[in-house]
Amino acid sequence: MSTQGIEQPHVQQPPGRKPPGSRRKPTDASPLTPYIFMAPYLVLFLIFIVIPGVFGIWISLHNWDYLLPGKPWVGLENYTNLFSSNSTTGGPFWNSMEATGKFTLYSVPLLVVIPLLVALILNQKIRGIQFFRAMYFAPYVLGVAVIGILWRYLLDPNIGLVNYYLGAEIPWITALPWAWVSLVGVTVWWTLGFNTVIYLAGLQDIDPALYDAAKVDGANSWQQFLNVTLPGLRPILLFVVTVTILASANVFGQPYIITQGAPGDETTVAIMYIAETGLRQFNMGAASAMSYVLALALILVSIVNFVVFRNRGD
Amino acid sequence: MAQTTASTQEKPARRDPAQLAKLFLRYAVLILLTVVFIAPLLWMLSTSLKPLPQTTQFPPSWIPQEFSVQGYSTILTTSSQTPVPRWFVNSLVAATAHAALVLVTASMAAYALARMNFRGKNILFAGIIATLFVPQFVFLMPNYLIVDYFGWLDTLLAVIVPGAAGAFGVFFLRQFFLSLPKELEEAALIDGANRYQIFFRIILPLSRAPLATLAVLSFLVNWNDFLWPVYVLFSPQNLTLPPGLSILNESYNVKYNVIMAGGVIASIPVLLLYLFAQRYIIEGVSRSGLKG
Numbered sequence: 135m136s137t138q139g140i141e142q143p144h145v146q147q148p149p150g151r152k153p154p155g156s157r158r159k160p161t162d163a164s165p166l167t168p169y170i171f172m173a174p175y176l177v178l179f180l181i182f183i184v185i186p187g188v189f190g191i192w193i194s195l196h197n198w199d200y201l202l203p204g205k206p207w208v209g210l211e212n213y214t215n216l217f218s219s220n221s222t223t224g225g226p227f228w229n230s231m232e233a234t235g236k237f238t239l240y241s242v243p244l245l246v247v248i249p250l251l252v253a254l255i256l257n258q259k260i261r262g263i264q265f266f267r268a269m270y271f272a273p274y275v276l277g278v279a280v281i282g283i284l285w286r287y288l289l290d291p292n293i294g295l296v297n298y299y300l301g302a303e304i305p306w307i308t309a310l311p312w313a314w315v316s317l318v319g320v321t322v323w324w325t326l327g328f329n330t331v332i333y334l335a336g337l338q339d340i341d342p343a344l345y346d347a348a349k350v351d352g353a354n355s356w357q358q359f360l361n362v363t364l365p366g367l368r369p370i371l372l373f374v375v376t377v378t379i380l381a382s383a384n385v386f387g388q389p390y391i392i393t394q395g396a397p398g399d400e401t402t403v404a405i406m407y408i409a410e411t412g413l414r415q416f417n418m419g420a421a422s423a424m425s426y427v428l429a430l431a432l433i434l435v436s437i438v439n440f441v442v443f444r445n446r447g448d
Numbered sequence: 449m450a451q452t453t454a455s456t457q458e459k460p461a462r463r464d465p466a467q468l469a470k471l472f473l474r475y476a477v478l479i480l481l482t483v484v485f486i487a488p489l490l491w492m493l494s495t496s497l498k499p500l501p502q503t504t505q506f507p508p509s510w511i512p513q514e515f516s517v518q519g520y521s522t523i524l525t526t527s528s529q530t531p532v533p534r535w536f537v538n539s540l541v542a543a544t545a546h547a548a549l550v551l552v553t554a555s556m557a558a559y560a561l562a563r564m565n566f567r568g569k570n571i572l573f574a575g576i577i578a579t580l581f582v583p584q585f586v587f588l589m590p591n592y593l594i595v596d597y598f599g600w601l602d603t604l605l606a607v608i609v610p611g612a613a614g615a616f617g618v619f620f621l622r623q624f625f626l627s628l629p630k631e632l633e634e635a636a637l638i639d640g641a642n643r644y645q646i647f648f649r650i651i652l653p654l655s656r657a658p659l660a661t662l663a664v665l666s667f668l669v670n671w672n673d674f675l676w677p678v679y680v681l682f683s684p685q686n687l688t689l690p691p692g693l694s695i696l697n698e699s700y701n702v703k704y705n706v707i708m709a710g711g712v713i714a715s716i717p718v719l720l721l722y723l724f725a726q727r728y729i730i731e732g733v734s735r736s737g738l739k740g
Contacts, residue, residue, distance in 0.1 A: 167643050168566035175557035175618060182613035183579050186590030193589055200593070255477060262478075268726055269482045272489070275722045275729065277672025279690035280711045283697045284492050287704050293504040295491065323485070328733060335734035384583065387674045391694055405585055405675070412589045413679040422589045429586050436581075 194422035201416050212423035223420050230407035238382040240318045245378045249326050253333035271327030282391030285320045313393045313401050329374050336370035372443045383432050404428050496708040503704040519709035529684050532710055535692040545608045547666040554617030559647055562625035576615045606680040617662050624658040661732040664725045689714040
């Protein structure tokens with residue numbers, strides 16, 4: 135959708151043309167005007183993004199227990215603790231990082247490939263395609279809390295529909311590898327519509343003349359896909375991969391509700407551990423340090439991803 | 449995006465048997481996928497309308513053999529630990545106020561960034577956009593303390609205000625404002641209109657579609673937000689629906705008709721919104737992808 139559909143407003147004709155000299159440029163009478171327009175957003179931006187961005191680092195350099203009056207400076211200790219073998223936070227933290235890493239590794243390929251297939255299925259000229267697109271996207275508008283309680287029921291080993299229709303007794307939530315299969319499967323089902331819609335927009339931006347040219351050259355469907363569709367989707371692919379990696383690394387709600395970190399702490403993902411450490415046990419200094427380590431890891435992954443895509447483009 | 453509508457107007461092709469079979473196969477795949485995505489949601493609705501013994505009964509019945517509003521009445525006759533109607537109102541208030549706050553602050557800032565010249569504009573815009581790439585979880589601890597400093601912990605303000613600092617709305621609306629023809633504003637300036645009049649009488653009325661998109665997306669995101677409210681809201685009567693559902697899930701353990709009734713109640717507003725504003729939601733998402 136773009137601006138074409140919008141009616142032009144009724145702009146009054148100037149009653150009598152003023153002499154050209156008095157024609158004001160669309161600059162502003164008062165130099166304060168732009169700042170007045172910016173002010174409401176800037177206040178929010180300062181208080182909830184800029185200040186916390188700096189404050190978070192400050193917290194991570196202290197032994198910051200929310201419940202205690204004293205918050206002693208500890209320098210980089212919260213960071214070095216994460217890397218020393220005899221600290222209490224290091225072990226569980228890296229376990230949780232590993233859990234997030236596994237979830238990302240399992241879910242990203244599926245969330246890149248399956249939505250592309252669905253988008254190709256949806257990108258055909260038959261009646262009712264808008265309806266099907268709307269159906270596939272529907273789970274995505276529901277929140278993770280609804281999705282979580284619904285699938286906990288569906289995946290219940292005794293009374294869940296999944297085991298009933300499979301005729302199996304699979305411990306979907308309480309044992310490995312099933313807990314990962316469940317979390318990844320539910321996430322794919324839930325968020326597939328998002329990537330599909332993005333792919334679909336990309337597919338529809340590919341010039342149909344390219345397909346016609348390929349057909350003239352005798353290319354079959356598969357060759358058309360490889361030589362027209364995939365190259366045409368490259369910027370979209372970079373976006374989808376990047377956004378999906380970020381979203382997967384932010385995973386929290388699904389394991390919080392469905393597996394509750396079990397079995398053991400196998401599916402206790404990084405954000406679950408960070409939030410519990412900082413906002414339940416109020417060990418906020420350590421939790422802040424952990425969140426910066428996770429952010430750094432994410433930035434590194436994003437850079438690698440970007441470089442890989444750029445090099446393939448040459 | 450206009451191509452999709454054009455595609456449905458394809459001339460009815462000659463229907464030889466091979467083509468018919470192909471068409472049938474296509475629809476079979478499309479319908480099968482629909483079942484995969486919709487059936488779990490129908491199961492939630494169906495379970496919520498069953499008496500408790502039927503929720504664990506095999507073979508499962510997709511249409512309740514006996515309808516019961518037991519699940520809903522359990523929720524609606526407010527228990528002090530799981531006041532679902534209260535959570536519903538809280539969620540509605542929070543998501544509406546959040547969307548309104550985003551619309552006002554983002555549209556004003558976006559207009560200044562798109563159309564005015566002022567000192568520090570470019571660096572400011574670069575700084576705002578840069579925060580789109582900072583993962584939200586690094587703000588978790590400091591924002592908890594800031595919200596606490598304002599005395600907003602365990603109040604709806606904690607879930608309404610901080611999220612409105614996100615840069616998406618500013619970025620999204622600025623792109624749209626840049627695409628509007630400048631001549632309209634120049635003509636209005638000649639007429640002696642000031643910036644405020646231009647903004648409210650020309651720019652905003654021209655921007656109904658993107659404003660609606662941003663409002664709907666902000667409402668959805670806030671309605672569904674889970675991580676932040678789980679930690680900043682604690683009293684049963686102050687929760688929004690997502691953290692509430694998580695508690696409902698624990699306190700009613702295996703009473704799935706009650707739990708699914710909670711799920712249905714939390715889903716109805718967003719599914720209605722999706723039904724009526726589907727275009728805005730899907731276009732908003734696909735555009736965020738193209739512009740990213």
